[in-house]
Amino acid sequence: MKKYIFLLIILFSLSTNAQVFEIGMNVTKQELETNTYEKDPAAEALIIYDYGNAFFNKDTWRLNIKTNQKIKILNKEGLKHGKVEIPLYIGKDSRENLKDVSVQVHNLENGKPVITNMSQDAIYTEKNDTYEVARLVFPNVKVGSIITYSYTKTTNFINKFVPWSFQHDIPTLYSELNASIPGNYDYNIKLVGSIPLKVNTNNIDYNCLEAGRGAYANCAVYRYVMTDIPAYRKEKYTTTKANYLSRIEYELSVVKQFNGSVDKITKSWEDVDGELKADSDFGRQINKKKLVKELLPPPITSIKDTKEKAKAIYQYVLDNYIWDSKSGRYDASIKRLLEEKGGNAFEINLLLQNLLHAEGLESYAMLVSTRDNGLATKVYPVLTDFDYTIVKLVIKDETYYLDATNPYLSFGELPFYCLNQYGRVNDTEYGSYWEDIAPGQYSTIQIGAKYKLSENNQLKGDVNISVTGYNSHAKKKLYHENSSVYLERLKSSYTNSTIEKHEVLSKNKNDNKFSEVLEVLHEEEFVGDKIYFNPFIYKFYEENPFKLEQRTYPIDFGYKQLFNYAIEVELGDKLKVVELPKPINFALPNKGGLVTFSTSANEEKLSVFVRIKLDKPIYDASYYEALKAFMGQIIDLQNNSVVVLEKK
Secondary structure, rough: OOHHHHHHHHHHHHHHHHHOOOOOOOOOOOHHOOOOOOOOOOOEEEEEEEEEEEEEOOOOOOOOEEEEEEEEEHHHHHHHHHHHHEEEEEEEOOOOOOEEEEEEEEEEEEEEEEEEEEHHHHHHEEEEOOEEEEEEEEOOOOOOOEEEEEEEEEEEEOOOOOOOOOOOOOOEEEEEEEEEEEEEEEEEEEEOOOOOOOOOEEEEEEEEEEOOOOOEEEEEEEEEEEEEEEOOOOOOOOHOOOHHHEEEEEEEEEEEEOOOEEOOOOHHHHHHHHHHHHOOHHHHHHOOOHHHHHOOOOHHHHOOOOOHHHHHHHHHHHHOOOOOOOOOOOOOOHHHHHHHHHEEEHHHHHHHHHHHHOOOOOEEEEEEEEOOOOOOOOOOHHHHHHOOOEEEEEOOEEEEEOOOOOOOOOOOOHHHOOOEEEEEEEEEOOEEEEEOOOOOOEEEEEEEEEEEEOOOOEEEEEEEEEEEHHHHHHHHHHHHHHHHHHHHHHHHHHEEEEEEEEEOOOOOOOOOEEEEEEEHHHHHOOEOOOOEEOOOOOOOOOOOOOOOOOOOEEEEEEOOEEEEEEEEEEEOEEEEEEEEOOEEEEOHHHHHHEEEEEEEEOOOOEEEEEEEEEOOOOOOOOHHHHHHHHHHHHHHHHHHOOEEEEEO
C-alpha cells in the first residue's frame, strides 16, 4: 500500500509539472497532440518513460535485462530517434541474446490515434568477431509520433552487471532501474553525475534462486528512480561527457561459491601496485640508473642547486627527444627512445623520471587520465582508466608536476589536457596513492595602454601586453611557429584599432611569460569636436560562453585566471572628459571571482581600469547562473562602454 501511495505521489508530481505526458507505456491522445516540452522548448525529442529491470533467471542463472522505453518526437531533428541499436557481446564460450522485442509507433491520423507495429523483419544485425549489433528501425515515424518499445537481453557476462544511464542527450521525464542481485555476488556500485535520485530503496528477496541440493541464494533488490532529468548538452569549459552523465555503474568485486570458496574479482591497490612494478611498459621502466648512466653531460651533473639542476635536466629532455604525439600506455621502451631520439609520452616522461632519480632528486612517475579520457575511478582500481604519465618532483617540500613532451611548457607546468583533478603517484617503495592536480598560480593577461591625441586628431598610443601560464601557451606556439601568421591574427583581433608597430619581448619558447609591445592607432574619429571612444581595445571574451537554460555538470576552466586592463588617455590642453561610464562591481558567490570596472579623470588624464578574477579552476553546477550573469557583465562592458571626449 505504501509503495502504491508513493507511486501516486510521483505520478501526480510529474503530471502537474510535465504537461499531459503520462508515465508508463500507455499512450494518450493528448500526448500525441502535444509537440512541445515546456521545460525545454529546444528539445528535439523527449523520453517520457525509461524502465529497466535486471534479474537472474531462476532456471538458467543468466542475467536478464528487460528494457521499456516511451519516446515523443517533437520536431524534425528528433526523427533520428526513430531507431535504436542494441550491442550484443560475443565471447569465446557464450554470447548475449535478444528476445521479446516489441515496437509500436503511435500517430494521429485524421484526428484519431493509429498504431503501427514493427515486424520482426525490421530487426537488422551486423556482426564482427566480438559484437553483434541489432538495429531496430521503427516504422512510420514522423514529427508528433510516440514510440513505445521493449526488449530483453540475456547474458552470462556479469562483471559490469547492467550499467544504466538516467540522463541522455534529450530530456527524460522518468527513469527507473530495478536490480536484483544474488547474495553470491558483491558489486561495487557507483552513482555518477550530480542529479539526485528521487527513489533509492533496497530490500531482500529470500530464496530468489536455487542451485540444487538444497542450496539457495537471497537477492538484494534495489530500486532507483530519477525524474525531470534535463538533457545533457555539451558546452564550453568541461571535460568528457562520461565524467558527468548521470548513471549507475557496477563492478563485480567478490563471488561467493555455494561450496564456501570465495573468488576475489576486483583487486586492491596493494595487488595492483605489484602488477605495476612488473609492468614492462611502466614499472620496469622506472628507477633504472644503469639505463641512463652517463647520459647527462657534466655541465648539468655538476650543478649544485637542486632546483636549477632539475630545470637543466628537464630542458635536456625537451631539447633532445621529440614527442610523437602518442600516449604509449602499452608500448613504452626507454631504450628505444634513446636510440631513436623520439617517442611517446610514457617513454619521454619515464626517461625524465629516471634522469632525475639518477641525480638523487626525489621523483615519481604519476599515472593520470586526460580530460578527454574521463576521471579515473577512485572506488576501486581500474588501470585502463589511465592513459598518460607525468612526473612528480619534490624539492624542499615544494612539489612540481612535469611533462617533457611540449617545448612551450614552462618548468612545473602540465599540458592543459592533463588538468583532470587528480592522478595516482607510483611510489615503488611505499605503494601508490592519489594526489590532486591543480595549478596553484593564476594564469594572467595584463594589458596597459597609454594614448594621446596626435597631430592628425587621432588617438594613438603604446600597448604593453603580458600573458602568463596557460593563457600564454597558444600565443607562444603560434608566434614561434609562424610569426607572420601570428601578427596577422593579432591585427584582426583589434577591431577598432590599427597596429602600426609590433615587438615581442619574450624570446624563449618555454618562458612563463609572453610579453609584447604594440603601437596602436585608434580608428574612431571625431564627430564635430567630440569623439565617442570605447576604451576596450582588447576583448577578453567574444561572446558569453554560457547559453544553456540549465547545466547539470561543473564549469571546468582547468586553472584560475586573472585579467588586468588599464588604459590612460593624456588630456592636457587638447581634450576634456564629457561623459564616463558608471563603475561596476560584480562578484561571484563565496568569493569565487569578481569583475571591477572603474574610471577617473582630472585635468591631465583619463584612467580606465578593469579587473576580472576567476578564483576557482572548477565551479560546481550551482554556480552556473551566477557565472552566466558574470560573463554577461563582461560582454556588456566590452561592447557598450563609451567614453565621450571633447576638444578644449
